[in-house]
Amino acid sequence: MAVTIKDVAKLANVAPSTVSRVIANNPRISEKTKLRVREAMKKLGYHPNLIARSLASQSTKVIGLVFPSSDIFFQNPFFSTVIQGLSEGAHEKQYALQMSTGKTEEEIFEGVVHMVQGGRVDGIILLYSRVNDQVLNYLRERHFPFLVVGKPYECAEEITHVDNDNCRASRDAAEYLLGLGHTKIGFIGGSEKLVVTIERLLGYKEALRENGLPILPEYIIHEEFHREGGQDAVKKLLSLDIPPTAFVVTDDIMALGVVNTLVEMDIKLPEQVSVISFNNVLLADMSRPPLTSIDINIFELGYQAARSLIQMLENDNEPVKRIIIPHQLVERLSCERVENKLIAHK
Amino acid sequence: MAVTIKDVAKLANVAPSTVSRVIANNPRISEKTKLRVREAMKKLGYHPNLIARSLASQSTKVIGLVFPSSDIFFQNPFFSTVIQGLSEGAHEKQYALQMSTGKTEEEIFEGVVHMVQGGRVDGIILLYSRVNDQVLNYLRERHFPFLVVGKPYECAEEITHVDNDNCRASRDAAEYLLGLGHTKIGFIGGSEKLVVTIERLLGYKEALRENGLPILPEYIIHEEFHREGGQDAVKKLLSLDIPPTAFVVTDDIMALGVVNTLVEMDIKLPEQVSVISFNNVLLADMSRPPLTSIDINIFELGYQAARSLIQMLENDNEPVKRIIIPHQLVERLSCERVENKLIAHK
DNA sequence: TTGTAAGCGTTATCAT
DNA sequence: ATGATAACGCTTACAA
Numbered sequence: 001m002a003v004t005i006k007d008v009a010k011l012a013n014v015a016p017s018t019v020s021r022v023i024a025n026n027p028r029i030s031e032k033t034k035l036r037v038r039e040a041m042k043k044l045g046y047h048p049n050l051i052a053r054s055l056a057s058q059s060t061k062v063i064g065l066v067f068p069s070s071d072i073f074f075q076n077p078f079f080s081t082v083i084q085g086l087s088e089g090a091h092e093k094q095y096a097l098q099m100s101t102g103k104t105e106e107e108i109f110e111g112v113v114h115m116v117q118g119g120r121v122d123g124i125i126l127l128y129s130r131v132n133d134q135v136l137n138y139l140r141e142r143h144f145p146f147l148v149v150g151k152p153y154e155c156a157e158e159i160t161h162v163d164n165d166n167c168r169a170s171r172d173a174a175e176y177l178l179g180l181g182h183t184k185i186g187f188i189g190g191s192e193k194l195v196v197t198i199e200r201l202l203g204y205k206e207a208l209r210e211n212g213l214p215i216l217p218e219y220i221i222h223e224e225f226h227r228e229g230g231q232d233a234v235k236k237l238l239s240l241d242i243p244p245t246a247f248v249v250t251d252d253i254m255a256l257g258v259v260n261t262l263v264e265m266d267i268k269l270p271e272q273v274s275v276i277s278f279n280n281v282l283l284a285d286m287s288r289p290p291l292t293s294i295d296i297n298i299f300e301l302g303y304q305a306a307r308s309l310i311q312m313l314e315n316d317n318e319p320v321k322r323i324i325i326p327h328q329l330v331e332r333l334s335c336e337r338v339e340n341k342l343i344a345h346k
Numbered sequence: 347m348a349v350t351i352k353d354v355a356k357l358a359n360v361a362p363s364t365v366s367r368v369i370a371n372n373p374r375i376s377e378k379t380k381l382r383v384r385e386a387m388k389k390l391g392y393h394p395n396l397i398a399r400s401l402a403s404q405s406t407k408v409i410g411l412v413f414p415s416s417d418i419f420f421q422n423p424f425f426s427t428v429i430q431g432l433s434e435g436a437h438e439k440q441y442a443l444q445m446s447t448g449k450t451e452e453e454i455f456e457g458v459v460h461m462v463q464g465g466r467v468d469g470i471i472l473l474y475s476r477v478n479d480q481v482l483n484y485l486r487e488r489h490f491p492f493l494v495v496g497k498p499y500e501c502a503e504e505i506t507h508v509d510n511d512n513c514r515a516s517r518d519a520a521e522y523l524l525g526l527g528h529t530k531i532g533f534i535g536g537s538e539k540l541v542v543t544i545e546r547l548l549g550y551k552e553a554l555r556e557n558g559l560p561i562l563p564e565y566i567i568h569e570e571f572h573r574e575g576g577q578d579a580v581k582k583l584l585s586l587d588i589p590p591t592a593f594v595v596t597d598d599i600m601a602l603g604v605v606n607t608l609v610e611m612d613i614k615l616p617e618q619v620s621v622i623s624f625n626n627v628l629l630a631d632m633s634r635p636p637l638t639s640i641d642i643n644i645f646e647l648g649y650q651a652a653r654s655l656i657q658m659l660e661n662d663n664e665p666v667k668r669i670i671i672p673h674q675l676v677e678r679l680s681c682e683r684v685e686n687k688l689i690a691h692k
Numbered sequence: 693t694t695g696t697a698a699g700c701g702t703t704a705t706c707a708t
Numbered sequence: 709a710t711g712a713t714a715a716c717g718c719t720t721a722c723a724a
Contacts, residue, residue, distance in 0.1 A: 002463070002465075002717095004716095004717055004718085005717065005718065006717080014694075014695085015694065015695045015696075016695090016717090016718080016719095017694080017695065017696080017697090017718095017719080017720075018693090018694060018695075020718065020719060020720085021694085021719095021720095023718095024719085028693060028694085029693070029694080030693060030694090033693080033694080047459070047460075047463030047464060048464065048717085048718075049401075049464060049465050049716085049717050049718070050460075050464035050465060050466050050718095051397060051400045051401045051406065051464070051465050051466065051716085051717080051718090052401055052465075052700090052716070052717035052718040052719090053717080053718055053719075054397045054700090054718090055395075055397045055398055055401050055700045055701070055702085055716085055717080055718070055719095056699080056700055056717075056718040056719040056720080057700085057718080057719060057720090058700070058719095060397065062444070071430070074426045074427070074429065074430045075423070075426065075427075075628060077421070077423070077426075079426050080420045080421065080423075080425050080426055081420070081421075083420065083445075084417070084420050087445065087447040088447070088449065090447055091447035091448055091449070091453070091457075096444055096445070096446075096447065096461070096466070097444065097445045097447060098408070098442055098443065098444045098445075099429075099433065099442070099443045099444075099445070100442075101433040101434070101436055101437035101442065101443060102437055103434065103437070107437070111437075113393070114393075114396075115442070117348070117393030118393060118394065118395060118396035118397070119348070119395050119396060119397045119398075119701090120396050120397065120442070227628075227632065256632055260632065263634075282421060282573075283629065283632075286573065286602055286606065286629075288609075288634060348701095350700095350701055350702085351701065351702065352701080360710075360711085361710065361711045361712070362701090362702085362711090362712095363703080363704080363710075363711065363712080363713090364709090364710060364711075366702070366703060366704085367703095367709095367710085369702095370703085374709060374710085375709065375710080376709060376710090379709080379710080394701085394702075395700085395701050395702065396702095397700085397701080397702085398700070398701030398702035398703090398716090399701075399702050399703075400702085400716090401700085401701080401702070401703090401715095401716045401717070401718090402701075402702040402703040402704080402715075402716055403702075403703055403704090403716085404703095404716070465717095
């Protein structure tokens, strides 16, 4: 059996509670005893049992992570990078990260309940935001500390969240294309259930509207966040009578699908068609041509999420916060000023 | 405060121990009481406190994950996919996954000690294998249950591990190129401290030797597992008096760097130079030309790792195992039969 | 400044 | 088949 607080107490000739106080660095213990106790701890190679500590103190120093059920999320570099940020934010405050596992939505939900009611985590970070989310509703009802990476669909002002200004970012993207003279701009987004898609669509529409351009429903396509999604979308758009000359694509991976498809169709990028996308993951500049993309600072999203949740956990009635991570447009070579070279009508 | 076993006991008119037995589905409890107790649990919305259970039973049902310290690991899709496999394997047996956090090697080591001595995990999975690893040595010394994804550098027969036959895989890769008539084959590998690099280099050498070809030290380059690594390596190799006509690259991402660099140098793929790589991550077929790559079944690596560790945890003296995940060569368009079109000497 | 003792919510060993 | 009761290893009033 491992060495416990009692063993240390015995060796140092003090009570177990004293050892506990030394660990907590309680100021009411004399330096002399502290020294003696610490020596005993070192001698025995003592390390506190975190489970026992959690039980006694009702706090685990563990943060639960909830991912969306879709496989697609894992395939996207967003996942890795946000984890890196979370990891760094958590580590700084000595918190551990635990992942929910499960494939279906239902399994994930049960996993969260297990974590929460089982007392295994002090708080939860949701790494997605969708319409009518069961997990979010559950956490709210139980008043369990949690935070959303992304913008909650409802009651955003009552839920702490870390997000980009996606509406603005999308407006920036569309305005960039408008600035290059494009007037026929298509929008290729992810699932309409995802708040991020909703927001980016909004920004796109705002930009068009403010520039006096019509919003054409046939120019707006929703597909999954993967390459095939981008491929399907661009095919649909290019088969229109008057196809767009530029695309706002809400994810780099989708954009790669778009680019590949265009290349296969022998359409020149950026001479004939411009593409701007989101996330600026590593792949963005591995594409040929490299993608102009809106960098949303994924690492920072994760880092601030971890920090903010820990703040909520450590300070009673920390106010609800909305943390906006800045984005920036990274110009590469996938967009060009529109000349009169239109795509031949089909 | 949450509802406990005592509350359930009171409502069902039994002793707490009986409730505990019902939870464990102990056969010595009558069906009648089981029913009554379960009803009470449902009525109160009871959920066992996992922390208390862990303390009493000295087992957490949590697996600790240890990543290499390098940022590069996270940027590689290997990370996401192996996590998916681990997640599925763990979930099936109701285990949770906890990640070690920390940037430097030292921080990670401390994180592991914290997890282990703190009793927070029942076992550990190392997601890398390198020469002289501090973490591995620590776990061995303490006889703490753990398993390695990859081949341990030393005492591989005493440590359960889940791996590919990397030596064989690399031989397959080299032989494939030899089969296409290449005789000047370069090797671009990762850090020499990583066992995977060592093994793949070995396989490469074996293939050359068995085919009566010389092993040229200047044809062997080690770089980091990222795109720049591939770029640097190929530049070095192409500046040789007699540059290779084909490359075995031990990672897809590096291979992308190789391909991009070749394109920039106006060297035609696969007409002038062939490239074969490892891992077959999604990017492999997004490259132009799409990469011929050895699929090492990353998901399966993770999945089997989780399952095997759980077996070790649940069965006393489970024997040490070596689990080899099969690989297969996926032919795409980055390799071609060598004709007499050599690269012009520099 | 330090010790005593009562929890924290389970499991597990005795009894009965 | 079920009930007391003692762990599990720590924290934290309350005493002294």
